[in-house]
Amino acid sequence: MIVDRLGRKFSNLRVSLTAACNYACSYCVPDGKRLMKAHNELSAPRLLKAVELLQQATGIDKVRITGGEPLVTPKFDDFLLGVMSIGLSDVSLTTNGQLIMSKKDVIAESGLKRMNISLDTLNPLRFKQIARGGDLATVLKGIDAMLELGIKLKINMVPMRSQNYSDILSMLDFCFERGIELRYIELMRMGHLLGSKGFQADFVSMESLLDEIGKKYEFSRTDAPYDSTAARFYVADYGNFGIIANESEPFCRTCTRLRLSSDGYLYGCLSSANRQDISGILELPRHLALPKLQGLLVNALGDKKLAFQGEVTVMKFIGG
Ligand code: SAM
Numbered sequence: 293m294i295v296d297r298l299g300r301k302f303s304n305l306r307v308s309l310t311a312a313c314n315y316a317c318s319y320c321v322p323d324g325k326r327l328m329k330a331h332n333e334l335s336a337p338r339l340l341k342a343v344e345l346l347q348q349a350t351g352i353d354k355v356r357i358t359g360g361e362p363l364v365t366p367k368f369d370d371f372l373l374g375v376m377s378i379g380l381s382d383v384s385l386t387t388n389g390q391l392i393m394s395k396k397d398v399i400a401e402s403g404l405k406r407m408n409i410s411l412d413t414l415n416p417l418r419f420k421q422i423a424r425g426g427d428l429a430t431v432l433k434g435i436d437a438m439l440e441l442g443i444k445l446k447i448n449m450v451p452m453r454s455q456n457y458s459d460i461l462s463m464l465d466f467c468f469e470r471g472i473e474l475r476y477i478e479l480m481r482m483g484h485l486l487g488s489k490g491f492q493a494d495f496v497s498m499e500s501l502l503d504e505i506g507k508k509y510e511f512s513r514t515d516a517p518y519d520s521t522a523a524r525f526y527v528a529d530y531g532n533f534g535i536i537a538n539e540s541e542p543f544c545r546t547c548t549r550l551r552l553s554s555d556g557y558l559y560g561c562l563s564s565a566n567r568q569d570i571s572g573i574l575e576l577p578r579h580l581a582l583p584k585l586q587g588l589l590v591n592a593l594g595d596k597k598l599a600f601q602g603e604v605t606v607m608k609f610i611g612g
Contacts, residue, residue, distance in 0.1 A: 294350055294586065296593050302550040302560075303519070304354045305346055307339060307375075310365040310554045315388050315425035317412075319450055319494075322484035324424050327360060330555040334571065336370035341574050342552055343375060348578070349585045352550065354382040360554065363391035369398045376402045384408065386448070390426040392434030400441055407438055408475070410448040413456045414466055422455055435470070445472045446534075450479055451501060452494040460496075460504045468530040475522055476501055477536040481602030482562075498523065498540035505533075519548040542599050550592060560592030563600045568592050 295301045312329040313320075321327060334342070346352050355375055362368055362385065375383055384406040385399075392399075392409075399407075411431055412422045419428040438445055449456070449463050460476070467474040478498065485491040502525075505511060511525040514532065521543050522534035537543075544563075551559040556571030568588040573581045 294589050294593055296596065298545055298598075300546070300593065300596060301548060302346075302350045302589065302593065303352055303548040304356065304550065305343065305352045306356045306358050306549060306551045307343065307371075308359050308552065308554045309339065309357060309362040309368060309371055310360040312364050313359060313361040313388075313425075314364050314390055315361065315423040317424065318422050318455070319452065319479060319485060320483065326425060329360070329365070330553070332556070332571070333365075333554040334556050334574075336367035336374060338556075338571075338574050339367075339371055339552070339554075340374040340378070342556070342570060344378060345570075345573070345578070345581055345585055346550070346552070346589075347378065347380065349582050350550070350589055353380050354384075355380055356384045356386060358386040361388055361390070363387050363395055368395065372398060372402045372404065376404065382406070386410065388423070388426065389431040389434040392437060393430070396437050396441070399438070399443070404443065406444045406446075408446045408448050409435060409438070410450075411435075411463070412449050412451075413459045414462055415456075415459065418456055418459070422452075435472075439470060439472075445470075446475050447472055448475050448477055450477045451496040452479060453496060454494055457496065457504075460501065461508055464505065464509070464533060467533070468527070471531065473532050473534060475534045475536055478538050478540060480538050480562075480600070483603075486602040495539070498535050498537040501535055519543075519546045521547075521549075538600050544597055544599050547596060550589075558588060558592045560595035561597050563597045563603050564595045565603060566591075566595040 310329045313327045316324045316326050386408045389409040413419050416428045451460055464474050479495050481491055509527045511527045514524045514526045516524040522536050524534045526532050557567040557569055559567050568591055573584050
């Protein structure tokens with residue numbers, strides 16, 4: 293087990309299947325241009341090999357499939373079915389939900405139990421302005437389909453003052469009505485937002501969010517797992533919601549996350565551009581691959597910061 297002086301170890305792996313995305317969210321890309329896949333993206337079998345080696349090298353037992361947008365790549369089906377058969381304690385998926393209907397059968401076949409769907413508004417026009425791709429009705433249909441399959445859903449919403457502040461309560465109503473846990477994600481200083489005036493103007497703090505929610509609901513804070521990124525709240529008779537308060541209440545000191553990019557780099561920290569290339573290791577026999585991988589993991593753990601400082605690297609490269 294590789295552990296740092298704060299007791300942090302890697303137990304959660306986020307695998308970005310592709311850097312490509314069918315959205316161009318205003319907080320993720322600056323110019324509205326859709327993101328393309330990276331050069332030399334790894335195939336599903338090589339990504340699965342990486343997951344297995346990481347499981348053996350560090351004891352990782354939770355994997356989240358992400359991107360880019362994981363549903364746009366043809367390797368999604370093979371990767372999902374493969375990763376579900378590795379014997380991990382938890383597999384989840386983060387998607388914008390636009391292509392869910394075309395993946396419904398493979399999702400059902402895989403036995404996947406948990407999914408996060410990113411949705412920032414329930415207003416179709418505002419949806420177009422923020423996501424700059426896809427359409428709201430398709431996502432809503434996908435949400436219904438996943439609920440019908442019995443998948444435990446969370447919805448990720450990034451509240452922004454100038455764009456979807458008025459959706460804060462309506463999104464919570466929508467989620468409570470459907471037994472979905474809403475996760476508000478504080479806007480993060482990633483990519484073009486780092487050092488920008490737009491970030492300061494749009495940022496909605498945990499305190500402001502709770503003030504807004506308190507206008508309609510009475511809530512109390514509940515326990516969250518030790519290494520959870522979200523502060524969790526309970527509303528009697530309705531359910532839970534969470535806030536990923538990256539700025540207001542940073543969780544870096546208990547972070548257990550490791551990211552694998554679609555082109556084979558490990559990132560130990562979302563707030564660091566440092567990365568470790570593992571693509572060369574994947575062809576080696578296990579007894580040679582594991583010690584090399586452990587060396588790279590020590591470096592990746594050393595990259596973990598004590599507080600989020602922002603990062604110019606766009607989240608799509610390293611998986612949200
Ligand atoms: N395409 C998938 C999706 O939309 O869920 C997975 C990748 S996306 C990068 C993962 C999550 O990161 C989304 O919920 C998105 O809203 C969030 N995200 C991206 N950039 C962000 C930023 N600057 N601040 C906060 N959240 C961000």
